[in-house]
Amino acid sequence: MPGMCGVDVLRTDLVHPLLSGNKALKLAGWWQRYTNGQYQKIITFGGPYSNHVHATAAFAYALDIPLLCLIRGYAQVELTPTLQECRNWGAQLQFLDRRAYAARYDLIFQQQLAEQHQALVIPEGGAGVEGELGCRSVADFAQHYDQLWLAAGSGATAQGVEQGLQQLRATTNLVVVNVVADQGALAQHWKATAARADKVRVLDGALGGFAKQTPELIALIKRYDQLGLPLDPVYTAKLVHAFEQYQLSRSASASQKILLLHSGGLQGRADRQAYT
Numbered sequence: 001m002p003g004m005c006g007v008d009v010l011r012t013d014l015v016h017p018l019l020s021g022n023k024a025l026k027l028a029g030w031w032q033r034y035t036n037g038q039y040q041k042i043i044t045f046g047g048p049y050s051n052h053v054h055a056t057a058a059f060a061y062a063l064d065i066p067l068l069c070l071i072r073g074y075a076q077v078e079l080t081p082t083l084q085e086c087r088n089w090g091a092q093l094q095f096l097d098r099r100a101y102a103a104r105y106d107l108i109f110q111q112q113l114a115e116q117h118q119a120l121v122i123p124e125g126g127a128g129v130e131g132e133l134g135c136r137s138v139a140d141f142a143q144h145y146d147q148l149w150l151a152a153g154s155g156a157t158a159q160g161v162e163q164g165l166q167q168l169r170a171t172t173n174l175v176v177v178n179v180v181a182d183q184g185a186l187a188q189h190w191k192a193t194a195a196r197a198d199k200v201r202v203l204d205g206a207l208g209g210f211a212k213q214t215p216e217l218i219a220l221i222k223r224y225d226q227l228g229l230p231l232d233p234v235y236t237a238k239l240v241h242a243f244e245q246y247q248l249s250r251s252a253s254a255s256q257k258i259l260l261l262h263s264g265g266l267q268g269r270a271d272r273q274a275y276t
C-alpha cells in the first residue's frame, strides 16, 4: 500500500483488463457450474452501472456464450458506458422497471427463466454458492496476514473468503467494510452466523449511501491515483477510506501484517465524469 509499511494490497483488479476483481473470482465458480450442465445461455441481473453485468458480458463474449441481461431501468434512457460496452459485446439487454426487477430474488421466477431459455441463471452481483466458492482462493493469499480488509455489497465475496479462511484454519481477522446503508443488516447476519465470530468485524462504510460520492471521496481517489493505486468510487475507495480511519486510530507501534483486497470495479469510473 503506497506510504504504509506492513500493509499490502492484493490487486485482483489486475487479473485481466475486462474480467477482473471479485467478478473474475465469482465467475470462475459459476463457470464450473456452466460446464457441468446442459446450458444454452446465461441470464443475469444488474443495474445500469453493474460491474457484474459488465464482467459477465466480457466473459460470455470471450467464450461465445449467449447472454441475456435483465437490467433495472428503461430502454428509452441513454445507455451508460457500462451497458453500451455490454451491448457491443453482444449481450442482449432487457429492461425491467423497479417493480418487475424486484422479482430477481424470486426463486420461482429464476427457475422459469432457466427452463424457458435452457439457461444458467446467475443472481445479481454473481452471488450464490458458486460465486462464494470462487472467492475462497483469496484465503490462500490472506492466511499469513493478521488482518484482511475487503469491501462488501451483497457480502458474497466476504462469505467465500471466510469459508476459505476456515478451511485453512487461518487465524486471520476479517474486516468487512459494508458499502451498503442497510441499517446494520449485514453486520447482524454475520453476528448470527459466523463460525469465527471473534475474528470477523463488519464496519459501516457506506458514507451516506450506496454509490454516494462525496468531495472527500473524490479527493481520496485522486490522491491514490497519484500514488499509483487506482480505486473505484463505489467499493474500493470506501474500503480505503475506512482503512485510513482505522490507521489514524491505531497505535503507531502496532505491527500487524495487513492485507487489503482490491476487488476491481475500475470499469465503473467510465460512468462518472469526476474520474474520467
Ligand SMILES: Cc1ncc(COP(=O)(O)O)c(C=O)c1O
Pocket (backbone or CB within 6 Å): 021, 022, 051, 052, 125, 151, 152, 153, 154, 155, 156, 157, 158, 232, 235, 236, 263, 264, 265, 266
Ligand atoms: C468492485 C467490487 N468490489 C466489491 C464488491 C462487493 O462484492 P459482494 O457483493 O460479493 O459483497 C462488488 C460487487 O459485487 C464489486 O463490484
